[in-house]
Amino acid sequence: MTALGMLSPAIVLSAVLNGLLMGAVYALVALGLTLIYGVLHIINFAHGALLTAAMFAALFAHRLLGLDPYVAALPLSISFFALGYALQRFVIGPASHGRDENYLLITLGLAVVIENALLYAFRADTRTITLPYAFDVLEAGSVFLPVPRVVAFAVVMLVALLLWLGMRFTDTGKAIRAVAKEKLGAELAGIDVAHIYAVTFGIGTGCLAIAACLLIPTYYVNPQAGNAFVLIAFTIVVLGGMGSVAGALIGGLGVGVVESLSGLYLGESLGQIGIFIILILVLLLRPSGLFGARA
Amino acid sequence: MSSATVIAAAVALLAAVPLLTASNVVLNFLIVTLMVALVGQGWNVLGGYGGQYSFGHSAFFGTGAFATAIMQVRYGINAWAAFCMGIAAGALLGAVIGALCFRSGLKGAYFALVTLAFAEVLRIIASVAPLTGAGVGTLIALDLRPEAFQFRSRLPFYWIMLGLVTLSLVIARLIEGARFGAWLIAVRENEDAARALGVDVTRIKLAAMIISAAIAAAGGCFYAQYFLFVDAGIAYGPWISVQALLAPIIGGAGTALGPLLGALVIKTLGELTKLVAGDAPGLDLVAFGSILIAVVAFAPRGIAGLLSASHDRLRLGSTLEPPATERADA
Numbered sequence: 001m002t003a004l005g006m007l008s009p010a011i012v013l014s015a016v017l018n019g020l021l022m023g024a025v026y027a028l029v030a031l032g033l034t035l036i037y038g039v040l041h042i043i044n045f046a047h048g049a050l051l052t053a054a055m056f057a058a059l060f061a062h063r064l065l066g067l068d069p070y071v072a073a074l075p076l077s078i079s080f081f082a083l084g085y086a087l088q089r090f091v092i093g094p095a096s097h098g099r100d101e102n103y104l105l106i107t108l109g110l111a112v113v114i115e116n117a118l119l120y121a122f123r124a125d126t127r128t129i130t131l132p133y134a135f136d137v138l139e140a141g142s143v144f145l146p147v148p149r150v151v152a153f154a155v156v157m158l159v160a161l162l163l164w165l166g167m168r169f170t171d172t173g174k175a176i177r178a179v180a181k182e183k184l185g186a187e188l189a190g191i192d193v194a195h196i197y198a199v200t201f202g203i204g205t206g207c208l209a210i211a212a213c214l215l216i217p218t219y220y221v222n223p224q225a226g227n228a229f230v231l232i233a234f235t236i237v238v239l240g241g242m243g244s245v246a247g248a249l250i251g252g253l254g255v256g257v258v259e260s261l262s263g264l265y266l267g268e269s270l271g272q273i274g275i276f277i278i279l280i281l282v283l284l285l286r287p288s289g290l291f292g293a294r295a
Numbered sequence: 296m297s298s299a300t301v302i303a304a305a306v307a308l309l310a311a312v313p314l315l316t317a318s319n320v321v322l323n324f325l326i327v328t329l330m331v332a333l334v335g336q337g338w339n340v341l342g343g344y345g346g347q348y349s350f351g352h353s354a355f356f357g358t359g360a361f362a363t364a365i366m367q368v369r370y371g372i373n374a375w376a377a378f379c380m381g382i383a384a385g386a387l388l389g390a391v392i393g394a395l396c397f398r399s400g401l402k403g404a405y406f407a408l409v410t411l412a413f414a415e416v417l418r419i420i421a422s423v424a425p426l427t428g429a430g431v432g433t434l435i436a437l438d439l440r441p442e443a444f445q446f447r448s449r450l451p452f453y454w455i456m457l458g459l460v461t462l463s464l465v466i467a468r469l470i471e472g473a474r475f476g477a478w479l480i481a482v483r484e485n486e487d488a489a490r491a492l493g494v495d496v497t498r499i500k501l502a503a504m505i506i507s508a509a510i511a512a513a514g515g516c517f518y519a520q521y522f523l524f525v526d527a528g529i530a531y532g533p534w535i536s537v538q539a540l541l542a543p544i545i546g547g548a549g550t551a552l553g554p555l556l557g558a559l560v561i562k563t564l565g566e567l568t569k570l571v572a573g574d575a576p577g578l579d580l581v582a583f584g585s586i587l588i589a590v591v592a593f594a595p596r597g598i599a600g601l602l603s604a605s606h607d608r609l610r611l612g613s614t615l616e617p618p619a620t621e622r623a624d625a
Contacts, residue, residue, distance in 0.1 A: 043404040045350075095592035100403055101348055105544065105591050108350065112537060112584030120577030223577075231415065234408060276416045283409050284399045 007264070010142040015260045021149035023256020024156040028211040029229050030236035030248040031160065032204030038243025039180040039200040040088075042103040048230030049114035050205055054080055054212035055221045056118060062129045062216070069131070070151065073213035077206040084205025089198035119223040126222040134217050152214035159210055160249055163203070167245075176200055180243070232259075235279040299468065302552060306461050313450055322449040326521065328562040329456045330514050334535060335542030335554030336463040337511030342540060343548035344470060345503040346483030350407040351414030352511050352539040354392065355385040357421070357530030359512030363519040364433040365426060374435075374444035378516045385512020386505050393504030397497045402486070411536070418531035432526025435519065444520045452521055459517065460555065463510050467551035470506075479503055480549070511539060541583055545590050547599025556598045561586070 029051060036044045054076065061072040087110065096102040136147040167173035178186040179196045187193050211229075219225070236255050240247025255275065262274045312325060334356055342348050362384035366377035392413055396406055421427040428434075439445050446452060470476040478499045481489035490496045515535075519525050538561065543549075546557025564586070565579040572578040594601050 043408065045407075091588065095588055097592075097595070101346070102591050102595075104348055104350075104404055104407055105540075106588055108537075108540075109584040109587035109591070112587070113581050116577035116580035116584065118577075120572065120575055120581065124576070231412070234412075238408070273416060273419050276412050276419070279412050280395075280409060280416070283401060283405055283412075284395055 011264070012261075014143045014145075015264045016257055017143055017145060018149065019257035019260025020253050021145065021153045021256070022260065023253040024153040025211055025214055025252075026229065026232050026236055026256055027249045027252025028156045028159060028207055028214070030233040030240070030252050031163070031245060032207035032211075033230075033233050034237045034240065034243055034245060034248040035163075035207075036201055036204040037237065038245070039176055040103075040197050041243075042100065042107070043234075044201075044204065045104065045107040046087075046110040046114065047204075047208070047233065048226040049111040049118075050080070050084070051208045051212060051226030051229055052118060052221070052223060053114055053226075054209040055216055055219075055225055056122065057209070058212045058216040059127055059129055059221050062131075069129075069213040069216045070155075073155070073210050076209040076213060080209035081202040081206035083202075085198045085202035087205070088201035089194065092201070093194060093197060115223055115227075122223065124222060126220045128220045129216060131217050146218065148214075148217040155210065155214055159207065160245075164245070172196075172199060231279070232275055235275050235282070238279060238282050302464050302468065305552060305555065306457070306464070309457055309460075313453060317450075319449055322453050324562065324566065326449065326453055326456050328558050329453075329460045329555075330517055330521075331538050331542050331562060332555040332558035333456070333460050333463055333517070334511045334514035334539045335546070335558055336460070336467060337507045337509070337514065338539040339507075339543035339548060339550075339554050340467065340470065340510065341500075341503045341507035343543050343550070343553065344467075344476060344483065345479045345500060347402065347500060347503070348407050348540065349410040349507075349536075350540070351410035351412070351536050352507075353531045353533065353536040354410065354414040354417050355389055355508040355511035356515035356518070356535045356539070357414075357417060357525075357527075357532075358388050359385040359515030360519040360525045360530045361421065361427055361433065361515075362512075363516040364435050364525050367435055368433055369426070373442070374520060375442075378444060378520065381516035381519070382509050382512050385515065386509035388512075389505045389508025390501065393501045393508075397500045397504070414531050414533075414536060418527050421531055422527035427525075427527065427530075430527075432524060432529075435523040437523065445523075456517060459513055463513075464551055464555070466506070466510070471551060475499070475502065483549070537580070537583070541587055543597075545586055545597055547597030550597070550599040553597055553599045560598065 029047070033044060033047050036042065036047075057076055057080075058069050058072055061067040061076065062069060065072075067075075091110070092103065092106050095106050133147055138145045138147055138150055167177060175186065175191045175196050176199065178189065178191060179193055179200075183193060186196075215229075232255060233252075236248055236251035239255065240249075240251030255278075258278070259275060266274070309325070309329075312321070316322075334352065337355065338349060338352050359381040361381075363374075363377045363381035366372040366380050367374055372380070392410065396409055401409055423429055437445070439447055441451070470479065478489065478494045481492070481494055482496050482499055486496055515530065518529075538558075541561055542557035543554040544557065545560055546555065547553030561583050564582050568579040568582050590597060596604075
């Protein structure tokens with residue numbers, strides 16, 4: 001508590017709020033990961049590479065078509081849903097023969113392919129786009145909040161709400177929940193499990209496209225850009241409990257704040273290590289997560 | 296497939312290469328290929344026989360490489376001694392990570408995730424710590440004397456590397472033949488059943504992890520001596536973690552010759568993609584990743600599995616049933 005006293009409350013408050021805003025985007029990346037885990041019971045190691053691909057897509061949608069990232073979010077999330085659906089239905093599912101270790105290897109193989117195809121096509125160069133509103137700030141009392149992050153926060157909350165409603169009230173959402181709970185029973189009830197798996201994977205990938213569009217106004221892209229987020233997302237998912245959507249949201253916001261505060265007190269590179277150490281400790285001490293049920 | 300005679304024949308074939316050519320390009324290619332085969336054999340002991348898939352074997356490779364370099368550069372220790380210390384450091388790290396993971400009961404994807412995280416933590420530490428040369432890396436001074444583990448030609452390096460790979464093949468064969476190997480395979484096939492039959496699962500996995508880490512570290516120690524340079528990205532980068540598991544899985548995980556076969560395949564493929572792509576990076580790994588997916592999908596037992604299946608078919612004159620698999624949507 002003495003350490004907190006060293007900085008003025010306004011700076012700490014601003015770090016906390018900025019951490020919350022950044023954490024919302026982490027939460028969206030983690031949401032896709034946890035959804036896929038919750039239903040398919042696999043850890044998708046291709047999540048980071050798919051996020052990178054989505055960031056490149058958002059970048060080129062702006063450069064070539066002149067689409068604002070916030071406008072591109074809708075068409076991109078639909079195309080990435082289709083991409084995710086096809087990947088699970090035609091590559092990951094059939095190639096894994098239903099074995100867990102094969103899922104690991106196939107998604108790792110996909111990550112290697114996607115990341116390096118991007119590297120081959122676009123080289124290791126780091127790219128950014130310039131938008132008129134990228135540096136706008138909202139002034140709330142003594143705290144300054146970047147407008148793109150405030151927008152991102154609002155969009156993530158909207159997406160989370162829509163997902164929750166969709167899961168709760170649509171037939172597909174009910175089928176997804178049924179498969180997550182009891183695969184065999186769902187299948188006996190006439191649910192096409194392969195289709196539901198692919199839909200879930202598609203939703204997870206679609207979330208990435210939205211996350212990419214929210215990130216691109218203030219962030220850079222290179223063929224490894226997505227990896228940083230995904231390791232954070234793994235941490236969030238593990239922290240929040242694999243498969244727990246609420247856990248992903250709370251965990252995402254929490255990790256955003258922790259990262260922001262440790263960046264403030266410890267500096268950038270040590271703050272990064274902090275995330276991994278949380279990941280390792282949680283996995284070793286409480287693999288079911290802080291909020292999750294036993295795996 | 297991996298009977299002693301086949302292994303002896305493979306080693307003899309590799310030993311004959313220097314008699315046929317003195318080309319530095321060929322020798323360099325084979326040295327690097329054998330290095331991947333060695334690290335792959337390390338992964339194979341734990342992943343292939345034991346079924347514990349590590350996504351972060353660079354942790355051991357890199358620790359071996361850095362220990363070898365740092366002992367010489369900072370503490371003036373003889374290169375051969377430093378080489379042995381590098382292997383010991385790798386084994387020690389394996390013991391620590393293994394004890395942490397297996398005592399907590401981590402397996403499957405969780406184990407893969409933790410090993411990946413350990414490798415990343417080490418990479419970040421090595422890229423800021425003064426001991427490892429931070430962002431610049433560590434350069435071993437040129438000293439072309441055999442006592443310093445440095446040679447004027449590539450040939451001695453080739454013999455040493457071939458010796459290390461041969462040793463790793465012998466270790467794999469010994470494991471296959473020993474009770475330890477049977478326990479390890481039992482853990483892979485069904486951990487609960489193995490435990491119920493009285494196998495000390497945690498100890499077996501830990502022992503496999505230590506052997507695995509030591510072999511992977513030996514590859515890293517050799518890397519440092521051969522290239523005389525290590526930095527955080529090389530030592531702890533994903534490139535070696537990925538190749539460490541690609542080689543045995545493509546060649547045939549859980550077979551002694553698998554890593555060597557797989558390393559030959561991926562490195563040859565890597566050279567071919569260089570012909571197509573020139574210096575542009577990435578295409579070789581696109582090919583590796585695609586092969587990984589194809590092997591998992593169509594040849595779950597790797598090249599060694601394909602070879603032994605066709606061998607059995609010839610001998611028995613009948614078609615063997617493919618291993619029973621459960622469809623994802625079943």
